[in-house]
Amino acid sequence: xxxxxxxxxxxxxxxxxxxxxxxxxxxxxxxxxxxxxxxxxxxxxxxxxxxxxxxxxxxxxxxxxxxxxxxxxxxxxxxxxxxxxxxxxxxxxxxxxxxxxxxxxxxxxxxxxxxxxxxxxxxxxxxxxxxxxxxxxxxxxxxxxxxxxxxxxxxxxxxxxxxxxxxxxxxxxxxxxxxxxxxxxxxxxxxxxxxxxxxxxxxxxxxxxxx
Amino acid sequence: xxxxxxxxxxxxxxxxxxxxxxxxxxxxxxxxxxxxxxxxxxxxxxxxxxxxxxxxxxxxxxxxxxxxxxxxxxxxxxxxxxxxxxxxxxxxxxxxxxxxxxxxxxxxxxxxxxxxxxxxxxxxxxxxxxxxxxxxxxxxxxxxxxxxxxxxxxxxxxxxxxxxxxxxxxxxxxxxxxxxxxxxxxxxxxxxxxxxxxxxxxxxxxxxxxx
DNA sequence: CCTGTTATTGACATTACGTCAATAGACACG
DNA sequence: CGTGTCTATTGACGTAATGTCAATAACAGG
Numbered sequence: 001x002x003x004x005x006x007x008x009x010x011x012x013x014x015x016x017x018x019x020x021x022x023x024x025x026x027x028x029x030x031x032x033x034x035x036x037x038x039x040x041x042x043x044x045x046x047x048x049x050x051x052x053x054x055x056x057x058x059x060x061x062x063x064x065x066x067x068x069x070x071x072x073x074x075x076x077x078x079x080x081x082x083x084x085x086x087x088x089x090x091x092x093x094x095x096x097x098x099x100x101x102x103x104x105x106x107x108x109x110x111x112x113x114x115x116x117x118x119x120x121x122x123x124x125x126x127x128x129x130x131x132x133x134x135x136x137x138x139x140x141x142x143x144x145x146x147x148x149x150x151x152x153x154x155x156x157x158x159x160x161x162x163x164x165x166x167x168x169x170x171x172x173x174x175x176x177x178x179x180x181x182x183x184x185x186x187x188x189x190x191x192x193x194x195x196x197x198x199x200x201x202x203x204x205x206x207x208x209x210x211x
Numbered sequence: 212x213x214x215x216x217x218x219x220x221x222x223x224x225x226x227x228x229x230x231x232x233x234x235x236x237x238x239x240x241x242x243x244x245x246x247x248x249x250x251x252x253x254x255x256x257x258x259x260x261x262x263x264x265x266x267x268x269x270x271x272x273x274x275x276x277x278x279x280x281x282x283x284x285x286x287x288x289x290x291x292x293x294x295x296x297x298x299x300x301x302x303x304x305x306x307x308x309x310x311x312x313x314x315x316x317x318x319x320x321x322x323x324x325x326x327x328x329x330x331x332x333x334x335x336x337x338x339x340x341x342x343x344x345x346x347x348x349x350x351x352x353x354x355x356x357x358x359x360x361x362x363x364x365x366x367x368x369x370x371x372x373x374x375x376x377x378x379x380x381x382x383x384x385x386x387x388x389x390x391x392x393x394x395x396x397x398x399x400x401x402x403x404x405x406x407x408x409x410x411x412x413x414x415x416x417x418x419x420x421x422x
Numbered sequence: 423c424c425t426g427t428t429a430t431t432g433a434c435a436t437t438a439c440g441t442c443a444a445t446a447g448a449c450a451c452g
Numbered sequence: 453c454g455t456g457t458c459t460a461t462t463g464a465c466g467t468a469a470t471g472t473c474a475a476t477a478a479c480a481g482g
Binding site: 219220221222223224227258259260261262265 | 459460461462463
C-alpha cells in the first residue's frame, strides 16, 4: 500500500510551519538545493504537497525564511567589527575574532547557507535578500571599519575601503562555502584550523601587513 | 499571424550549431541564466525548439560548450603563472600580468561566465566542468607557484600554498563576477581600474608583502 | 453530541522539458 | 531538368514539477 499516510492529522499552523522548516533543513543536510522539490520536503512532514502552499509562497520563500533564522548570527558580526576601537593591536584581534565566529557559523550551518547561496542564482527575490540583506550589509560594515583603520594609519592608504571589503567578504563567503557547504562531509578539526588560518592570513596581511 | 516562422530553411549542422551558440550568448547579454529557456534561445535562431535537441543534450550541455569557447583564454593564465622565474621582482610582475589578463577576460565575457557559474548550481555536470575543469585547475597552478615562491623565500612560510591559492582564486572569481557579470551594465574604464587595483593589492600584499 | 472554523487535500491547469515518427529541403545523379 | 535519397526539421506526445481552489474532515467550544 503506497501513499498510505494514515488518517489526517491536524496541527496548529505554527507547528506545521516549524515542521516544514525542519524538514527542509534535514533535506539540505543530505542533498543539494537543486534536488529539493516541494514534494521532497513535504513527505518528511507527513503532510501533502499542497499543504506547503498554505505556509510558504514557494520554495524560495522557504529558503528566505531559513536565511532569517541564521541571519541573526551573522548580523552579530556587524557590530563586532564596528565596536572595536581603532588602536593598533586591538584591530587585529577584533578581526580574528569576527573571522572565527563567521567560520564557526559556516561549520554549523554550511549546507543551509550553501543552499541559500545556490538559490540566489535561481530566484531574483532570494538574490535580493542574500545579496543586499546579508553580503552587502557585511561589505558596508567591513568597509567602514577599513575606512577608519586607513584614516588611523593602521591600514595602508592604497586600499579602496569599500572595494577591498567587497573582495574580502566575497572571498570569505565562497571559500567557507567551498570548505563547509557540501552535504555529508563534516570537516575535521584539522581542516577547520587550516581554513581558518588561511583566511586570517589573507585578511591580516592585506589590512595590517605582516604579523 | 503569430508563430509564422516562414518556410523551413535547412542549414548545415555546423552552421546551425554556431547559430544556437550565438543566440545563447546574445540571450545572456540581456537576461540572466535563470530566465534562459530552450524556447527562448531557439526563437532567436529561427529554428524550432525540438531542433535544439539535435545539437545539444540540454541547456547545461549548451552552457558547457560556451565554457569551452572561453576556457582556452583562461587556460592561458596557467602557464603565465608557471612560466615566470622565481626571482623577486619578476614574480610580482607575472602576477599582475596574469591578474590583468584574467580581469580582461571577465570584462569581455562577464555575462557568459556568470551564466556558467550560475548553471554550476543547477546541474551536477556543469558544476563538475566548472569546478574541476576551471577553478580547480587554476587553484593547482597558482598553488604550485605559491609553493615555489615560499621555498624561494619570496613569500612567507606561514601560508598554506594550496589553501591560499584556493581562497585567492575564489575571491577573484566571485569579485570579478560581481563587478562584470551583470547583464546590461558595461563597466566604465574607471570602475575597471578600481576593481583591478583592489585585486592586485590583495594578491600582492598577501603573497609578497607591502609594495 | 452538535456545529462552525479552518487545516488539509484531491483534482486541475500550466509550463518547460525531452523524444520520436513523420515531413520536406537540398544535393547528387541520370 | 526531373527525380530519388538523405537528413535537418518539426508537430505531437508523455512527463515532471509547479501553484490554485473547491471540497473535505479534524478539532474546539458550546
